[in-house]
Amino acid sequence: MQMDICVQNITLYAGQVGGPGGGPELIDRGTLALTYGTKYGMVGRNGVGKSTLLRAIACRFIEIPSFFHVVHVEQECSGDDRTALQTVLEADQEREWLLKMENLLVNDEVEEEHAGITLNEVYERLEELDSDAAESNAATILSGLGFDKEMMNKPTKEFSGGWRMRISLGQALFVRPDLLLLDEPTNHLDVFACTWLEQFLVQWDKTVVIVSHDRGFLNRVTTNTIFLHKKRLWYYGGSYDTFLKVRAERRAHSESIAKSQARRTTDLKNFIARFGHGHKKMARQAQSRMKLLERIQGENVELDYDDPYLRLEFPAAQTLPPPCISVMNVSFGYEEGKLLYENLNFGIDCDSRVAIVGPNGAGKSTMLKLLEAEVIPVTGGISRHPKLRIAKFTQHHLEMFDMENDAVAHMRNLQAAVGEPDSVEEARKYLGRFGLSGDLATRPIKTLSGGQKSRLAFAELAWRQPHILLLDEPTNHLDIETIEALAMAVNKFEGGVVLVSHDERLIQLVADELWHVERREGDKPGSVTIFEGSFEEYRDMLQERFQSQNLLHVSMARKL
Structure with missing residues (x-):
């Protein structure tokens, strides 16, 4: 059975999957190529469409083979009366169905000919799934994710959203899908759980695609890198650091070729301008040079420039003598x-x-x-x-913003509260230093991404x-x-x-x-x-x- 994936000519827009649609184009004629058993890290700047692409794969908007079992870890599990351990076990729907059929067949509540499966076939499949080890496996996974025995036996409705995200991750790891899609899996984990997850995924023998901001996590877990850039998917062998090195080498090579082409183009233009209308022999050479110039210009190397790096700055107050x-x-x-x-x-x-x-x-x-x-x-x-x-950054702080306000108004309110001048121009200039320029500074805060809200919080920290x-x-x-x-x-x-x-x-x-x-x-x-x-x-x-x-x-x- 062919377990590699190759889908070509993918076009994807923001909001097209699970949203209102009508957003900007994210991918134009891209190719999704996944080799079975490979661990991919997907990288690219915020807003280029990494999460949207994972959703598109998970909901089959991108047409991957129907027999593929795909699990996308994005949302927390529901909170109900089931325990954390029970919730993870019940994620394996095939095992649950087989156990149900076993019970019905053993108790003669249904006949084999009506069940569509024999009791021997049920036992054989349960053995293939290593069903007897299921509870032990689920408990080990939850332990690695930070649950002790008491927590494993608590109803999921008693857990916070962060812990329910861990349960959702535990479900995905337990069912071992053909294709596992992880979107920022370390966001709700501590160092203990992050380190365990790394070690666990290193042993993973099926295909996984990970979107993560954690450079060390990507370096230790992934073996290939997908770079979402300029609306295309670019593939690199190796971890994130290898990708950076190879990309830098390619860019240096391209820049060298581009400089050589620029020098050659200048020389040809000068020759054509000097001899294009002179002696017949020189004019013929000029015509030949013109054809060469057209060919070189047609082969111009497109340089791969990054977006400019964001430069943050936190000015400090005058140093105080210890102890603070x-x-x-x-x-x-x-x-x-x-x-x-x-x-x-x-x-x-x-x-x-x-x-x-x-x-x-x-x-x-x-x-x-x-x-x-x-x-x-x-x-x-x-x-x-x-x-x-003291200035403090927390995720809770982001939720406390007036979401109907914009970033400019937020900064002006801070300045007005302490009697400082609160001009729109100064606020916009200040926010621009934190990557909130143009319409980002005047849009309602509720429309900003999580990363953009964090930048506004950093701007406030620096202002203090x-x-x-x-x-x-x-x-x-x-x-x-x-x-x-x-x-x-x-x-x-x-x-x-x-x-x-x-x-x-x-x-x-x-x-x-x-x-x-x-x-x-x-x-x-x-x-x-x-x-x-x-x-x-x-x-x-x-x-x-x-x-x-x-x-x-x-x-x-x-x-x-």
């Missing part, structure tokens, strides 16, 4: 008698560069809330320099000129190029930085210290400790933990 923030014997918990952690003692200064890592639910975001005084310690105290200014930046998962919704720009801006920032992120590259480029938050277990409060080592060593520690807990052993048996 002192945390002394602090304990905190949201529920009485259930402390998230206790006995916290540390300080944050204008030269701090801290990344907080650990499993979801351990209290990483709560740490930032404590530093900002959004929540108050149960015991102990936190002192702050009287002149300290803080002493300390608190960043809670700032890379969600950003493309790889914008993450690079963010890392450069944070590195140039002359104040302190405390960062919660699962993005390896941002952590490696920005952080000098790793603070590991351990989740509360039973009656034992969690803890915060400094990890003595690099982020790469931290990942190695997690991988050793996966091996010791046997979290990577999932039966891959599933015959067509």
Whole structure:
């Protein structure tokens, strides 16, 4: 059976799949070519159509063979009374049907001739699916994604959207489709789950296409790269870093040819202009040169220019002497008698560069809330320099924008609130530095993409000129190029930085210290400790933990 995919002459418009349509053209006469068993990373700037293409494949708008089992992980699972484990198990509809038929046939509730399948055939197919290992496999997958036994047995309606996204991802990994489509799979994961998912996908033996902003994740998981650029799909062998290298080499080669052609064209034009109407012999040579010029101009190399890099900048307030923030014997918990952690003692200064890592639910975001005084310690105290200014980025902050307002009005309102001049021209000029120029600055915020809203939030952070930046998962919704720009801006920032992120590259480029938050277990409060080592060593520690807990052993048996 042919399991490779090749679909040519694809034309796709924004909003054409699952939307109102009428949007700009995203792909023009593109070709989708997927070799079975290959792991592809799909890259390209925000807004070029990567997510739309995945939707088009998943809903068969792009006509791939009907026998292909395709799963697209985009939406969270529904919240109902089924447990997380039950929800993952029931995602395998074939197994569920076979178990139902087994029950009916064993109890003589239906005869084989009416069932269309014999009991022996049911048993054979269940054995092919390794049905006996199904619950163990589902539990292993959920464990890798951060669920403990208690969480696995909770109804899905009791989980937040982020955790239900993990369940949805767990369903996809459990059913092992022929073609797995993952759109930003790391967005709702912590470093623990991201590292596990990488290791799990490395063993994946079917076709997978991943859209991700996480450069390290792409480098370790994918073996080929699809570049969506100028409305076409360009294919490269190798990981993301290999793609960058090969593309740079091709561009350098093209630029060399283009320069050579430009010099040759200039020489030919000069010769034609000088001798085109002179002596017969020279005129004939000029005619010959003219034909050569036409041929060279017809072969002109089209240079592949990138969109200009976004340049972010976070100006800092004048440095304060340490300590800026002192945390002394602090304990905190949201529920009485259930402390998230206790006995916290540390300080944050204008030269701090801290990344907080650990499993979801351990209290990483709560740490930032404590530093900002959004929540108050149960015991102990936190002192702050009287002149300290803090600016904080969170995904929740994006939801708090007045969605009917535009970016210009938002910045003008900030300026007016502190008595600063609030001219439209200055606001537009300022927003342009954050990639919000033209009509993006005057469109209602609700029409902006997640990445564009993040840029507006960055513009607000910069406007506040803080002493300390608190960043809670700032890379969600950003493309790889914008993450690079963010890392450069944070590195140039002359104040302190405390960062919660699962993005390896941002952590490696920005952080000098790793603070590991351990989740509360039973009656034992969690803890915060400094990890003595690099982020790469931290990942190695997690991988050793996966091996010791046997979290990577999932039966891959599933015959067509």
